[in-house]
Amino acid sequence: MPVVVRPLESADLPAVLAMNNAAAPAVPPATAEELAGVVVTASLAVVAEVEPGEPVGFLLAMDPHVDYASENYRWFAARNDSFVYVDRIVVDGAQRGGGVGRALYAAAFARAVEFDRAEVTCEVNVRPENPASLAFHARLGFEKLAEQETKGGAYRVALLAAPAG
Numbered sequence: 280m281p282v283v284v285r286p287l288e289s290a291d292l293p294a295v296l297a298m299n300n301a302a303a304p305a306v307p308p309a310t311a312e313e314l315a316g317v318v319v320t321a322s323l324a325v326v327a328e329v330e331p332g333e334p335v336g337f338l339l340a341m342d343p344h345v346d347y348a349s350e351n352y353r354w355f356a357a358r359n360d361s362f363v364y365v366d367r368i369v370v371d372g373a374q375r376g377g378g379v380g381r382a383l384y385a386a387a388f389a390r391a392v393e394f395d396r397a398e399v400t401c402e403v404n405v406r407p408e409n410p411a412s413l414a415f416h417a418r419l420g421f422e423k424l425a426e427q428e429t430k431g432g433a434y435r436v437a438l439l440a441a442p443a444g
Contacts, residue, residue: 280329282382287324287337294334295326298369304434305409306367317366320347325386327370327379336370338383340390340399350429351402354438358424362440363391365401375411384419391443398440406435413437 287295292315300308309317318324322342326334341347343360352364365387370379387399403412405426421439428435 282378283328283331284325284382284386285328287318287326287334287339291326291334291337292318295337295369298334298337298371299367301372302369304407305404305412306369307430320345321366323363323387323390325383327383329374329377329379335374336368336379336383338365338368338387340365340387342390342394342396350427351436351438354425354427355400355440359397361395361397362400363387363394363396363398363443365399368401380415381419388441388443396443398443400438400440402429402436402438404434405437416441 292311296309296311296314299306299314317339320341321339322345323340325338327336329335341352341364343356343362349366352366355362355364368380368383391399403409403416416439420441423437424440425438426435427438
């Protein structure tokens, strides 16, 4: 079945929260309230489905000039203001390799093009290691710009960008 990407709705939050927390430490674990706050701040909040009403992935992204305390978002915001920052993308483990991640990223790239942004940005853990995610992002054209320690040194991330066009 084809992957359908649609706006995240409040009814999706329990499934999104479960996927988010199952993906830790690749993404930070969150409470329902914390995740709802990220969704409200996001300029792009979408889910992917292969069966109607059953999210199998999600993506949350921020535009420049939003009030968002993420260390990684602030790094990109200090660098320039022509980006769409992917705060988190999660694909259900059983769906990996089936095009869900690519479909979700297509929405982020489409937003970047629509709003004339130069690039799509994100970070991927290098400590703890996430080689599958680094390889996936490389296949999408992302390149490493830098690395930084986050969460008081608990994580080290690669800061990545890919041209929007």
